[in-house]
Amino acid sequence: MSFKPQLKIPATYMRGGTSKGVFFNLSDLPEAAQQPGPARDALLLRVLGSPDPYGKQIDGMGNATSSTSKAVILSRSHQPGHDVDYLFGQVSIDKPLVDWSGNCGNQTAAVGAFAISNGLVDPARVPDNGICTVRIWQANIHKTIIAHVPIRDGQVQETGDFELDGVTFPAAEVKIEFIDPADGEGSLFPTGNRVDTLEVPGIGTLEATLINAGIPTVFVDAEAIGYQGTELQDEINNDPEALTRLEAIRAQGAIKMGLITDISEAASRGHTPKIAFVSAPKTYIASSGKVIEAEQLDLNVRALSMGKLHHAMMGTAAVAIATAAAIPGTLVNRAAGGGIRNQVIFGHPSGTLKVGAEAEQMGEQWQVTKAIMSRSARVLMEGWVRVPNPSESPTN
Structure with missing residues (x-):
C-alpha cells in the first residue's frame, strides 16, 4: 500500500485580539478549496486537527478551544472601495463542521496586517510611517470594517506597549471600526423588541x-x-x-x-x-x-x-x-x-x-452606525502548513 505525500500550503499562524488562527491567501489554497464547499471544509478541518474525539486537536494547528480553532481566508477585494475580502471559518473541535455563519472580531485585528504584508493592499496606500487604513469587506456578513494598522519603515508594526486583557504581552494597538455592524440584512432587533x-x-x-x-x-x-x-x-x-x-x-x-x-x-x-x-x-x-x-x-x-x-x-x-x-x-x-x-x-x-x-x-x-474598539495582532509563525490531502485515500 502506498501513500501520497502531504500537501504543502503557504500559511501564516497569527494572533488577532484574544484569538489565534491559520491565515491563508485564497490563491494559495488547492484549486478545489478555492471555492466554498466540502473540499474547502475538509481541508480546513484537517489543518486544524478536527474532528478530534479526544478534544485536543493534537494532529493539527488547533489548540482545543474555540478561540484557537479558527481559519481565515483572504483575497484582493472584489468590492468597490475595499482592499481585502475576509472570510472567517469557525472550525469545530469534535465535529466535522466548519461554521461560516458569522465573523470573528478578534481575528479581524490581524486581517489588515496580513493583507498589507502579503501584498493584498495597494502599496501606494501604505505609508512609510504612520497609519495604514485597510478597508475590509467581511464576506460572511457582507459588512465593511476599517482597520487602522500602524506602519514603521514601510512594515507593519507589531510590537508596542498596548495592553489587552486576555493577552499576556503588550503589542501595537490596532483600532477597528465596524461600520453599520447590524449583522446581515436584517433589523438590529430581529423581533422589533428591545426585550x-x-x-x-x-x-x-x-x-x-x-x-x-x-x-x-x-x-x-x-x-x-x-x-x-x-x-x-x-x-x-x-x-x-x-x-x-x-x-x-x-x-x-x-x-x-x-x-x-x-x-x-x-x-x-x-x-x-x-x-x-x-x-x-x-x-x-x-x-x-x-x-x-x-x-x-x-x-x-x-x-x-x-x-x-x-x-x-x-x-x-x-x-x-x-x-x-x-x-x-x-x-x-x-x-x-x-x-x-x-x-x-x-x-x-x-x-x-x-x-x-x-x-x-x-x-x-x-x-447603529459604527462600533469602535482597540485590539492588537502579530504573526506567530509563517511558512507552510502540511496536511494529508483529504480528497485522497491510500492506494494499493
Whole structure:
C-alpha cells in the first residue's frame, strides 16, 4: 500500500485580539478549496486537527478551544472601495463542521496586517510611517470594517506597549471600526423588541435582548439564571448541566431571531448566535489574579463561544455589547445603569474592555452606525502548513 505525500500550503499562524488562527491567501489554497464547499471544509478541518474525539486537536494547528480553532481566508477585494475580502471559518473541535455563519472580531485585528504584508493592499496606500487604513469587506456578513494598522519603515508594526486583557504581552494597538455592524440584512432587533420573553423547556420564562450587531447575540440577566456575572471559565465549563442549560437558552433565542426553524438545527450552528449573561458591575478576581474593582466598570458580561465560556470576550460580541448598551431599555443598558451612552467598560473573565458604539433612533427603529474598539495582532509563525490531502485515500 502506498501513500501520497502531504500537501504543502503557504500559511501564516497569527494572533488577532484574544484569538489565534491559520491565515491563508485564497490563491494559495488547492484549486478545489478555492471555492466554498466540502473540499474547502475538509481541508480546513484537517489543518486544524478536527474532528478530534479526544478534544485536543493534537494532529493539527488547533489548540482545543474555540478561540484557537479558527481559519481565515483572504483575497484582493472584489468590492468597490475595499482592499481585502475576509472570510472567517469557525472550525469545530469534535465535529466535522466548519461554521461560516458569522465573523470573528478578534481575528479581524490581524486581517489588515496580513493583507498589507502579503501584498493584498495597494502599496501606494501604505505609508512609510504612520497609519495604514485597510478597508475590509467581511464576506460572511457582507459588512465593511476599517482597520487602522500602524506602519514603521514601510512594515507593519507589531510590537508596542498596548495592553489587552486576555493577552499576556503588550503589542501595537490596532483600532477597528465596524461600520453599520447590524449583522446581515436584517433589523438590529430581529423581533422589533428591545426585550423579549423566551420560554425555555426545563428552565422557565426568561427576559432576553436579541440583537444583530457584530454577531447575533442572546443576552440574559445573570441573576435570572443563577449567576453573579463574575464567573470564570472553570465554574461554567466544568459544569455539564450549566452548559446544557445555556445551550437550551441559546437555541430558543436562535429560533426567536429567525436564525433556525427547528431546535435540532442549533447543534450545526454553534458559532451563531452567541449567548451572554450580564450583571451590574461587581468586583471579582480575573483569571490572571488581578482584582477588577466594580468602580472600574459599567457592567459585567460573560459570553459563551461554541458551547464554552470564553476566556475573555469575542470581538464581535463586544460590538453587540456596546450597541445594546447604547440603546435604552435593553438588558445590557439596564445592567450598565440605563441612560444614553456611547461607550462602556465591561468586565470579562480576563479583565476589562472598553468599546464604543454610535446608535440613533429613526422613528420606531434603532440603528447603529459604527462600533469602535482597540485590539492588537502579530504573526506567530509563517511558512507552510502540511496536511494529508483529504480528497485522497491510500492506494494499493
